[in-house]
Every structure is written in structure tokens, then in C-alpha cells.
Amino acid sequence: MSLYILSKEKLPAFVEALQAGFRVVGPVRTPTGFAFEEITQADQLQLDYTTTILPPKKYFLPQRETLFKYHTGSNPEGAQSVDVEPVFQDVQPTVIFGMHTCDMSGIMLYDKVFSEGFRDEHYMTRRDKMVIIGIECLHPCDDASFCKDMGTLTAPPIYDLHMTEVDDDYLIDTGSEKGERLLLNYSEAKMATTDHMQRLGRVLSAKWPRFRMRLKMSKDQTPSLLTLGYNAHIWEELGERCLACGSCTNVCPTCFCFDVQDELDINMQDGERVRVWDSCQLHEFALVAGGHNFRESKASRVRHRLMRKGKYIKQVHGLSGCTGCGRCERACLVDITIPGTLNALHDEMKVESGV
Numbered sequence: 245m246s247l248y249i250l251s252k253e254k255l256p257a258f259v260e261a262l263q264a265g266f267r268v269v270g271p272v273r274t275p276t277g278f279a280f281e282e283i284t285q286a287d288q289l290q291l292d293y294t295t296t297i298l299p300p301k302k303y304f305l306p307q308r309e310t311l312f313k314y315h316t317g318s319n320p321e322g323a324q325s326v327d328v329e330p331v332f333q334d335v336q337p338t339v340i341f342g343m344h345t346c347d348m349s350g351i352m353l354y355d356k357v358f359s360e361g362f363r364d365e366h367y368m369t370r371r372d373k374m375v376i377i378g379i380e381c382l383h384p385c386d387d388a389s390f391c392k393d394m395g396t397l398t399a400p401p402i403y404d405l406h407m408t409e410v411d412d413d414y415l416i417d418t419g420s421e422k423g424e425r426l427l428l429n430y431s432e433a434k435m436a437t438t439d440h441m442q443r444l445g446r447v448l449s450a451k452w453p454r455f456r457m458r459l460k461m462s463k464d465q466t467p468s469l470l471t472l473g474y475n476a477h478i479w480e481e482l483g484e485r486c487l488a489c490g491s492c493t494n495v496c497p498t499c500f501c502f503d504v505q506d507e508l509d510i511n512m513q514d515g516e517r518v519r520v521w522d523s524c525q526l527h528e529f530a531l532v533a534g535g536h537n538f539r540e541s542k543a544s545r546v547r548h549r550l551m552r553k554g555k556y557i558k559q560v561h562g563l564s565g566c567t568g569c570g571r572c573e574r575a576c577l578v579d580i581t582i583p584g585t586l587n588a589l590h591d592e593m594k595v596e597s598g599v
């Protein structure tokens with residue numbers, strides 16, 4: 245749409261103005277690392293952060309949310325009755341400030357997952373209230389990042405505003421009318437000139453060589469590699485190492501599996517249905533009636549996670565199930581990583597095929 249310029253010193257005033265009408269969330273420094281949290285003062289916002297422990301998904305898909313409340317009883321004729329009242333939790337106008345391009349890719353996937361086929365009204369109602377202000381990554385977060393391999397180093401088309409740091413200014417691209425309105429109403433941004441655009445072009449072309457590639461194959465080859473390697477030895481090896489702790493899925497911006505539980509009050513009449521994040525790496529995840537577990541071994545669960553990341557999600561939604569953010573690598577205590585696994589699988593298949 246349009247390109248604007250806002251000097252860095254005017255950014256705090258923009259954040260404070262937004263706070264009048266929105267909950268403003270952004271990366272802040274905490275004792276254990278950066279985290280997306282509500283900003284109460286503009287100077288808390290750390291736009292030069294590396295990465296956060298958890299992605300901003302907790303604002304789109306809370307770790308625990310009530311879907312509906314119910315009351316069971318009997319009607320005046322004495323027949324059994326159930327009254328159900330939908331609950332829409334944590335729906336409020338929210339600006340998520342400073343989202344990296346990989347995390348925006350995660351939200352783009354969620355938008356498809358929760359709207360295609362079955363439309364999830366709880367997600368979509370919350371999503372409608374969200375404003376996304378992205379920030380261009382000019383340096384890799386750390387050695388665990390592989391966003392360049394996964395094609396998430398540029399902003400996907402879901403942002404309302406997207407900022408790039410250029411010297412003492414931010415150049416701000418507008419991705420939606422809502423974003424442009426907010427920028428014009430709440431900040432002192434000015435239209436960018438041709439000179440600003442040239443400076444932006446120089447900053448963007450200088451960033452690419454700073455990011456390294458980690459995969460031995462292109463992201464488009466991972467579905468066929470995983471199909472070929474379904475019975476590879478690597479899965480047993482990883483299964484022996486894996487602790488089945490679920491940390492990798494909890495920190496992942498593209499994992500969305502959840503469990504649904506009924507919580508019945510002690511009066512045996514009132515209750516609520518809640519959904520909570522779940523993890524395919526936990527033993528109970530695939531445990532079904534009769535005590536059968538259809539992914540009993542850790543090897544089968546590690547393989548399942550990789551199949552989802554590199555093949556299944558793409559087949560269903562047309563987008564990769566991994567953004568290359570590197571969070572699972574940072575969280576895993578036994579060094580099970582997406583690039584390490586795919587590269588080892590690539591090598592094993594190469595040996596097997598004699599190429």
C-alpha cells in the first residue's frame with residue numbers, strides 16, 4: 245500500500261497513543277529472556293530483541309480457554325435439559341507490536357487452520373480484534389535460526405503495519421486500511437520520499453548475506469524426503485534420546501494441537517468445557533479408549549512431529565508447518581533439532597539410494 249516514515253524518537257508517543265484504545269503487547273526484557281507481554285510504558289518495548297521464549301501465539305490461542313459453560317437439569321415437564329452458553333475469552337482490541345516475520349508466518353498459518361473447513365469462532369473472534377505491527381529482521385536471532393531456509397525472512401501479507409529500522413527512522417509499510425488509519429491518527433508519520441525508499445532498498449539488500457542456510461535440501465523437498473524416509477533408522481535413534489517433555493511443541497509458533505476437557509462442578513449440574521494446549525510428544529496424546537496408544541513409542545512421536553512440520557501441514561494448508569524460528573532447538577535439552585534431523589535423514593537416504 246503506502247510507505248511512511250517515523251523518526252525513532254517519535255515511536256514512544258505512537259505507542260502511548262495506541263494505549264488509549266488498545267491493549268498493546270510487545271517484546272519486553274525479562275530475567276529469563278525476551279517475552280511478549282502487555283506494555284504499560286512505552287520504554288518497555290524492546291524492538292531490537294533477538295527472539296522470545298514463547299511466540300505471540302498465546303494471545304491468539306490461549307494456553308487454556310473456556311469454550312462454553314453448561315448447566316444440566318430438568319425442565320418443568322421433568323425431562324433432562326442442558327443449557328449451553330458460549331464463552332469468548334480474552335477478546336479485546338489488541339496491538340501486537342514488533343512481531344518478527346517468522347512469527348507472522350506462524351499466524352498466517354493459524355489463520356488458515358482456524359478458518360478453512362471448520363471455522364473456529366473462538367480464534368476468529370479474537371483474531372478480528374488484533375492489529376499486527378511487524379518489524380523487519382535485519383540480523384539472525386542466533387545460530388538456531390533457519391528462517392532463510394524456510395522462506396520466512398520477508399513479511400507475509402498479514403500485517404497491518406510493518407516497520408524497518410533505517411538509521412534513526414522507521415520506514416513503515418501499510419498492509420491494511422486499518423493499519424494506515426492507526427498510523428495517521430495516532431502518530432506523526434509522514435509519507436516517505438524517493439530518497440527514503442532508496443535507503444530502505446539498501447538496508448534490505450544488505451541484510452540477506454547475514455543469514456545463513458542450514459538445510460541440505462530446499463524446503464520444497466522436505467515432503468518427498470520425509471515420505472522416502474518414513475522407515476529410516478534416524479527415528480529410532482531420536483526416539484531413544486527424546487525425553488518426551490513436550491517443550492518443543494509448547495514453544496512452537498505453528499503447533500496448535502489442543503485437548504478438550506469437561507470440568508464439572510461439585511454440584512454435578514454446572515460445568516465448563518475448556519481447551520488447553522497439548523503436545524504430540526507426550527505419551528498420553530495418542531492414548532484412546534481401551535488403553536490403546538497409536539503412537540506408543542517415542543520414535544513414532546518424534547517422526548510424527550517432523551512429518552507434520554515438513555509434509556502434512558503443507559499438504560492440507562499449503563504452507564510449511566515450520567517457520568525456522570529455532571525455538572524448539574533452544575528448548576530441547578537433548579539437542580533434537582529440525583535442521584539436524586532433516587539433514588541426517590537426507591544423508592541416510594542418500595546412502596541408502598547409493599547416490
Ligand code: SF4
Pocket residue numbers: 492495496497498499553565566567568569570571572573582
Ligand atoms: S518446529 Fe521449531 S523451528 Fe519450526 S516453527 Fe516450530 S519451534 Fe520454530
Ligand code: SF4
Pocket residue numbers: 485486487488489490491492493525575576577578579580
Ligand atoms: S523438546 Fe526435545 S526432548 Fe522434549 S519432547 Fe521435544 S524433542 Fe523430545
